[in-house]
Amino acid sequence: MHDVVVLGWRQYRLERRMFWRNPSAAFFNFVLPLLFLAAGGAILSGSQEDLDKLLPAIAAMSVMATTFTALAYNIVFLRERGVLKRIRGTPLPTISYFAGVAANAVTNCAMQIAIVVVAGRVIFGIGWPHDWLELLVFVLVGVVSFAALGVAFAHAIPNFESTAAYVNAVFLPVLFVSFYVFDSTSAPEFLRSIAEGLPLYPLIVGLSGAMVTGKGLSDNLDALAVIALWGALGIYLAVRGFSWERTGA
């Protein structure tokens, strides 16, 4: 037990070091949400109502980008490079390995959420979140669900070269549909139904309640349930289809 914890911690430390040494990953993780905030803020300046919607949307996007996107990339890269196979041949417990990898994603996510929250307070005049517990709950459930979905999605990606195409084919449509439906009051009903069934839109709704509107956890339980259901599916698929080795495609 002691070993499992120590080795998980060591793996986490290694993942952090590798993260900071990869400039493009660091860039995407911290500069991208800031750019979105800056661009959105510039376009929407003058309308506090629009800014109120921008902030939780960017926060939710950060959760998805740091977990779903980042893990799909990492898992495919490490699998195709043979790193996973090599690790599998060592005594490092599987649970320690994945705890380290997941904690790395959680750290990135926490940093981004912090950036967005501080930017909301300092730049957009939105103030501190109304409900810290609700924020924590939604971020946690969102992180677990999107992380599991990212690992599961990695199974579908045949080689590293096509990772960007696969990830963006999911990430961008989900992002646009969810942002659009969240922002627009006149979105078509079928689009609204789709968005409500996907995990990102409910996350935006929950974060909006926590950060901006003050709509409490008890009012957003249905949104939380949708994210958790996706998470359960993600965990099932992530564990079931996991491949430590190059698929050869």
Next chain:
Amino acid sequence: MSEQDPAIEVSALRKRYGDFEALRGIDIAVQRGEVFGLLGPNGAGKTTTVEILEGYRARTEGTVSVLGHDPALRSVELRRRIGIVLQSGGIYSQITPREALAQWAGFYPRPRAVTEVLALAGLEDVADVRCRKLSGGQLRRLDFALALVGDPELIFLDEPTTGFDPEARRAAWETVRSLRDLGKTILLTTHYLDEAQELADRVAIVKDGRVLAIGPPRELVARPSGTGPAGTHPPGSERYRVTYRDADGALVELDTEDPTALLNELTARALAEGWRLRDLSVGRPTLEDVYLELTADA
């Protein structure tokens, strides 16, 4: 289990992928402290066999014991005692060899010192260089180093020198010899005959998922011609290959266990018929000759 038990015991090992039978009954036993070579053409089943022993693949049939463990159970206890050099294993591109070895050392209960392993693998000069800047040969040496840092009893080397230049191969051979001198057991796969002959105490020649012959390279070479099972030749029997040009200048190759009689007969005939035995040579067949005979499609 006692120290005298074999490090690896495999019997009637079979592996099927759908309709394709990759292994059709492999039997080998590797003794402790031995360098054992699995030699065979590509697709013979060498890597499948090794990956079953390493715990990467499940077998279809047969029994397998590695240091007293069933590798399919993937126990941490077993993985602490083995080192694996994969045919192609990657590493984080932003890590340095020193950091990678320190990280890997942490996986094992009694690791070797990182500096010592860096020296053994010849990586001192690039110990603090990021892996993405290392050459293919340097990365291969890191593969060795990562497999050795846990100070394993048993080391699997899957085609360890494929793609090496001659100098790098000799260096890798030296490393393998030094590991044997430390008392390590080594299972090596290779399709290089000279590598098997240089390094292995015993060799199993594998083709189409079966073991065609097994024994020390010297004894395999000494086998009488024909394809009887290994070890059936009479003790002390040796095999020579006599080559010469006959009266018409055609090159003749004869295998014999009694070169004295054959040479006597040949020289007598040549003298009597008045022609010269040109290009006469008496040699021992190489492992390559045996290998080509055994693996040739009948």
